[in-house]
Amino acid sequence: MTTVLLFLFLIWSVSIWWLSKQRLASKPWLESGRELTVKRVDGAQFLKPKVGLIVLLAIIGMFFALLISANFMRQELHDWRQVPLPNITWLNTELLIMSSLSLQFALVIARRNRDSSFPQAGAEVTKPTSSRYIKIGLGLACFTSLGFLVGQLMAWAELSNSGFNLTGNPANSFFYMLTGIHGLHILGGLVVLGRTIQGAWVEMPREQLLQRVNLCAIYWHFLLLIWVALLIVMLGWAHDPFISAHH
Amino acid sequence: MADKDGQIHDHITPLEVAEVELYHATSFWTKYIFSQDAKVIAIQYSIVATLIGFVALALSSLIRLQLGFPDLFDFMTPETYYQFVTMHGMIMVVYLLTALFLGGFGNYLIPLMIGARDMVFPYVNMLSFWIYFLAVIVLCISFFVPGGPTGAGWTLYPPQAILSGTPGGTGAGIILMLLSLMLFIIGFTMGGLNYVVTVLQGRTRGMTMMRLPLTIWGIFTATVLALLAFPALFVATVMMLFDRALGTSFFMPSLVEFGDHLSYGGGSPILFQHLFWFFGHPEVYIVALPAFGIVSDLISVNARKNIFGYRMMVWAIVLIGGLSFIVWAHHMYVSGMHPYFGFFFATTTLIIAVPTAIKVYNWVLTLWKADIHLTTPMLFSLGFIVTFVNGGLTGLFLGNVIVDIPLSDTMFVVAHFHMVMGVAPLLVVLGAIYHWYPKMTGRMLNDTLGKFHFWVTFVGAYLIFFPMHYVGLVGVPRRYFELGDAAFIPESVATLNSFISVAAFAVGFAQIVFLYNLIWSIRNGKESGGNPWRATTLEWQTPQTPPGHGNFGDELPIVYRWPYDYSVPGASADFTAQNDPSPRVDAKTTL
Numbered sequence: 001m002t003t004v005l006l007f008l009f010l011i012w013s014v015s016i017w018w019l020s021k022q023r024l025a026s027k028p029w030l031e032s033g034r035e036l037t038v039k040r041v042d043g044a045q046f047l048k049p050k051v052g053l054i055v056l057l058a059i060i061g062m063f064f065a066l067l068i069s070a071n072f073m074r075q076e077l078h079d080w081r082q083v084p085l086p087n088i089t090w091l092n093t094e095l096l097i098m099s100s101l102s103l104q105f106a107l108v109i110a111r112r113n114r115d116s117s118f119p120q121a122g123a124e125v126t127k128p129t130s131s132r133y134i135k136i137g138l139g140l141a142c143f144t145s146l147g148f149l150v151g152q153l154m155a156w157a158e159l160s161n162s163g164f165n166l167t168g169n170p171a172n173s174f175f176y177m178l179t180g181i182h183g184l185h186i187l188g189g190l191v192v193l194g195r196t197i198q199g200a201w202v203e204m205p206r207e208q209l210l211q212r213v214n215l216c217a218i219y220w221h222f223l224l225l226i227w228v229a230l231l232i233v234m235l236g237w238a239h240d241p242f243i244s245a246h247h
Numbered sequence: 248m249a250d251k252d253g254q255i256h257d258h259i260t261p262l263e264v265a266e267v268e269l270y271h272a273t274s275f276w277t278k279y280i281f282s283q284d285a286k287v288i289a290i291q292y293s294i295v296a297t298l299i300g301f302v303a304l305a306l307s308s309l310i311r312l313q314l315g316f317p318d319l320f321d322f323m324t325p326e327t328y329y330q331f332v333t334m335h336g337m338i339m340v341v342y343l344l345t346a347l348f349l350g351g352f353g354n355y356l357i358p359l360m361i362g363a364r365d366m367v368f369p370y371v372n373m374l375s376f377w378i379y380f381l382a383v384i385v386l387c388i389s390f391f392v393p394g395g396p397t398g399a400g401w402t403l404y405p406p407q408a409i410l411s412g413t414p415g416g417t418g419a420g421i422i423l424m425l426l427s428l429m430l431f432i433i434g435f436t437m438g439g440l441n442y443v444v445t446v447l448q449g450r451t452r453g454m455t456m457m458r459l460p461l462t463i464w465g466i467f468t469a470t471v472l473a474l475l476a477f478p479a480l481f482v483a484t485v486m487m488l489f490d491r492a493l494g495t496s497f498f499m500p501s502l503v504e505f506g507d508h509l510s511y512g513g514g515s516p517i518l519f520q521h522l523f524w525f526f527g528h529p530e531v532y533i534v535a536l537p538a539f540g541i542v543s544d545l546i547s548v549n550a551r552k553n554i555f556g557y558r559m560m561v562w563a564i565v566l567i568g569g570l571s572f573i574v575w576a577h578h579m580y581v582s583g584m585h586p587y588f589g590f591f592f593a594t595t596t597l598i599i600a601v602p603t604a605i606k607v608y609n610w611v612l613t614l615w616k617a618d619i620h621l622t623t624p625m626l627f628s629l630g631f632i633v634t635f636v637n638g639g640l641t642g643l644f645l646g647n648v649i650v651d652i653p654l655s656d657t658m659f660v661v662a663h664f665h666m667v668m669g670v671a672p673l674l675v676v677l678g679a680i681y682h683w684y685p686k687m688t689g690r691m692l693n694d695t696l697g698k699f700h701f702w703v704t705f706v707g708a709y710l711i712f713f714p715m716h717y718v719g720l721v722g723v724p725r726r727y728f729e730l731g732d733a734a735f736i737p738e739s740v741a742t743l744n745s746f747i748s749v750a751a752f753a754v755g756f757a758q759i760v761f762l763y764n765l766i767w768s769i770r771n772g773k774e775s776g777g778n779p780w781r782a783t784t785l786e787w788q789t790p791q792t793p794p795g796h797g798n799f800g801d802e803l804p805i806v807y808r809w810p811y812d813y814s815v816p817g818a819s820a821d822f823t824a825q826n827d828p829s830p831r832v833d834a835k836t837t838l
Contacts, residue, residue: 001521004479008572011475022456024561028809029553032823033830048367052444055474059436063478066525070482070518074497079513166493170513173495177486 002240003072007065011058046211053215057222060185064226067181068233071174072240082236083175086158092151093231099144100224103217106137110210131200134213138197141220145186145193152183178230182223189219269797270369281377283369284796288376289354290687296347299383301762303338306331308755315748317729325728326414329398332726334390336401337424339669340530341431342383347676348537349435349473350379353442353466355683359786360463362451362804362826364797366441375441378434385427394418400726402523405498405516409491412504421491425484432477432484442470451785453806457561458825460784460810461554464561465540468568469533475572476529483522490514520582524575531668532571536564538675539606542628544810545678546610548782549625550617551821553811556609563602570599580648581655589648596646600639607636618814622780623697627678630705631671638667641716656726659719662712670708677704677761684765685779689792690772696764700757707754714743783824784810 074080113131156176164172196212232238272278282288309331313323354372358365366372389396398414399407399421411417415424446459446467459467486497490511498519499511547554554560576584576592610632619625641663645651654660677700684692718740723730730736778787790800804826812823823829 001525004525005573008475012569015471019456019565024457024558026457026558028455028457028557029811032808032812032815033828048444048448051448052368052440055440055443059440059474059478062475063481066479066482066522070486070497070522073518073521074515077513077515167495167510170496173489173497177489177495181485 001069001073002242003069004062004065007061011062046207049211049215050218053218057219060222061226064182064229067178068229069240071178071233072238074170074174075236076240077170079169080171081169083159083164083169083171083234085231085234086155088151088155088158089231092148092155093227095144095148095151096224096227099141099148100217100220102137102140102144103213103220106134106141107210107213107217109133109137110206110213114206114210131203131209134209135197135200138193138200138213138216141216142190142193142197145190145220149183149186152179155179175234178234182227182230185223185226189216189223192216192219269364271796281373283365283373285354285358285366285369285372286687286794286798288372289351291376292346292350292354292379295380295383296343296351297762299338299386300343300347301758302387303335303343304755304758306335306338308752310335311748311751313728315745326398327395328728329400329726330396330414330420333398333400334386334396338386340401340534341428342386344534344668344672344676345435345473345530346379346431348534348672349442349466349470350376350438352462352537352541352679352683353470354438355687356462356786357442357445357466358449359686359789359794359798360460360784361446361449361454362785362799362806363445363449364799364803367444367449368441371437372441375434375438378430378437382427382430382434385423385430389415389420389423389427392419392423394420397421397424402527403487404523405487405490405514405519406500406502406511409487409499410502410504422488425488425491428484429481429488432481435477436474439470439474442466443474451803451806454825457558458806458809460540461543461557461560461564462537462540462784464564465536465538465543468564469536472529472536472568472571473533476526476533478526479522480526483519483526486522487519517579517582520579521575524578525572527578528575529571532567534668534672536568538631538672539564539567541679542631542675543606543610543613544782544784545624545628545675545682546613547811547813548682548780549620549622549628550614551620551813552613552617553813554609555612555615556605557809557811559605560609563605566602567599570595570602574599577646577651580651586648593646593648597643600643603639607632607639622681623692623694623701624678624682624780626698626701626705627674627681630701631674631678634666634674634705634708635671638663638665638671642667654719656724657719658715658723658725661725662715662719665715666708666712670712674705677701680765682780683786684768685775685792686786686789687793688769688772689775690768690770691775691779692768692772693764696760700761700764703757703760704754707750707757710750711747711754714747718743718747781820781822783808783812783822785825788824788826 075082109131113134156179159172159175160166164175166173166176192212193216196209196216199209199212270283272282272284277283279287282291309323310328312319313328354366357363386396394415394417396415397403397408397420399416403421403424407413407416409416409421413421415421446463450459486495489495490497490499494510496511496514498516499509499514500516501512502509543554543560574592574596576588577596580589580592641659645654645660645663681692681697684690719725721737721740722735723740730740775792777789777792780787785804785806786794788804789795789798805828806825807828808823808825810825812818812825814821815823
């Protein structure tokens, strides 16, 4: 359970940092009837979905940390035979990286477009880049992600053809389960990405489009991070120090 | 400190809350069935949770019938007994308490108490309820499939949970149970996301975190715990479903069943226990923290006095929430673990007693020299404090490895957790319903029936669970369908078991009276007006009762003070609402 505790420690640290800004040591009973100055937060209406996504990512992170913890506990038993990763996995990883980069590209363009429609004082006014580039970025991300999913299915097929079926060895079971659950998360992201692409097509307001592209990009980067962690686990490079010491 | 405009602000600047565009329902369907209004969703959650809770109550009566008066009915076989025990536990913990506290009270109170028009993601909120509803339906279906529901115990320990010796183990029972739990978790996550983001981003002007009522602190922290703990249960259910349906061996060791070698091999049942209790222990606090918060507010209102040590109360809630994640293995002392691990988990377990005791002291000190009004909600709150202390004290027994080992798997454990996480939070739920029912309906619940309900429930609970501690101490194991003629069990146990059962039926009857009161008072209750308890928090200051769509009329309230200005010396009334701009009377002397 070391992995999940480490992840939890990360969440707790962020929470404590946030709480420390909430004046936990104040004496609210002495502040009755006092006005509070109000600071305007630009784009506050766009903050809610972002905070929502970050909370969601914390939950998804917890989910995968638990799966990885379970994997670590199981892999220390003597019957564990690490699955040889099919070569296509590396191609898939590249596709996922490309899809993350495409979204980042779309985000940069969308941000530049927004800035050119609301120029900051003193900043040079730039011409908006054609939103065609946003569409290209989003489309590319969609294709590479679909490519990733197809590639994962091919990896499954290759493994089961060479005799590594789901029930053969606990390592196999974990391999199929971890990759499957990760794939489902990509699939869920694709639904949202599809709606974003649709929004780019009907020329939704720039600010709103930027928001959607931003959320997609954060989600994709996070899933890429998880995928890298899963790769390290599935390659057998990582161990739980507590459990390893025990055996 | 002064900012560049020269304005003084030593406060955290509250979030600028823009007016939100509300979804306006037009038809009956979108207004009351597929509603996106948090208040309607709250009532939907509460009704479904209460109904399924009554199913669990009926099951507990059947369990008590068997224990108190063995072999009275033919249908009560060991198999059905296990199924009833399992379903009773699972429903009460997950589908009733969690759903009612967070889905019910959370949905109703969060937007109203923080001064918001609605939850931040109303559509997701609606989905949350309907997925919960689906989870309850799937759970109910399992009663009617061949083989019946699972009888694996609410902990669903493998390997027995998916073997043929356990009712529902090889049939559809266990599969439906796992699917239902997965649905519940997905639905809850949607709701929980809403509660957290609403508290973070939806507070009205002036409502800083340190001006939140403790109810919101409790619900907020419990939701964070639930969002982080339920994934562990989700992982456990997914892996068990793989084992059961696809033949993997995540949890299943090599087994011989009736002479047959099963295809399982090498899996680790202990791994399941770790995952389950990593969820299971925070779950105790998912239920307890909202109760802590709500009871603080009920006590303060009915004692006409500010809550003692508000800051400490907030810190204690946060600290309990944090600690609750590093105690899970105290449920596994008898599973075989390294003694140092047992020592570690016993220590963390006992450390939780510190913030918890702070809370108990603060409740008691709030009552000290207070103008106590013994209303029905107050009676339930006082009942909670006593019950929580009693249940908590036996927790000190069970938290110590060496005391736990002989007591493990006896009725003592059953008595302990029913006291501390069954009866105590339920007393708060009931008190809270008496407290907020006037806001939901505009009418008071009948007080005479309410007092009757309280006394029978409270005294009855003690008549049930005090003797049960004794039954456990003399060594009666839990989960036994029948005790038979075991030599070590004294005759008094049988007598006590009958006595406990009779008390349980009385308590069950009182809940039916309560249900009748709930329905009867919708039309016949005394009109309550907007603020019958003369309380300070924002939900009592709404222009309409019950609050209309959007909660606060044209203008959102602005908050000028903390929620506990009761009996302030020199103030014109004995309470000052949170949105009342008048300055503190004795401000000069205290600042």
